[in-house]
Amino acid sequence: MATRTKRAATSEAHQMLELLNSLGGSIFRQLLWQKASDLDLTYAQSQVLFRLAEHPGSHMGDVAKAFGVTLPAVTHIVDRLEEKGLVTRGDHPADRRVYVLDLTRAGKALVDELEAIRLRGMERVLARMSPDDRRRVLTGLEALVDAADSAQDDDARARGRKTGS
16 A cells, blocks of 8 residues: 555656646746846846845855855856846955845846746736636645645754754
């Protein structure tokens, strides 16, 4: 019985990944990345812009941690964004080794424009669904996010026990 349950969970996980990946290629994502491409903006750069819009004054290390990448990788991305006039890198008031990142006025305007493109695209998709289907999708996605957060918390606690923290 446990094998059948595990197989069903694996099949559901596979189906979920396929569905989420197919959303990545949908029309609203294509419109968003067309605009980013016109600006010679990489996916990673756009994600850093969105992150800084949500978390102004982030440290470089915070951004690296949020995306699970190295500090040199974020430094390279921020260098390009700074060259484009979209991000400023300032000194931390209490620690000279830390840089604080903020969007410039142009960076904020670009994030607002990209977010508006995403929103319009999503609204077009949702308009094709019944209200009941929209509610079910939202409820399901909220449950998925909650479960992912819970799994991440469990993983962090397990790592803490391994290192003796």
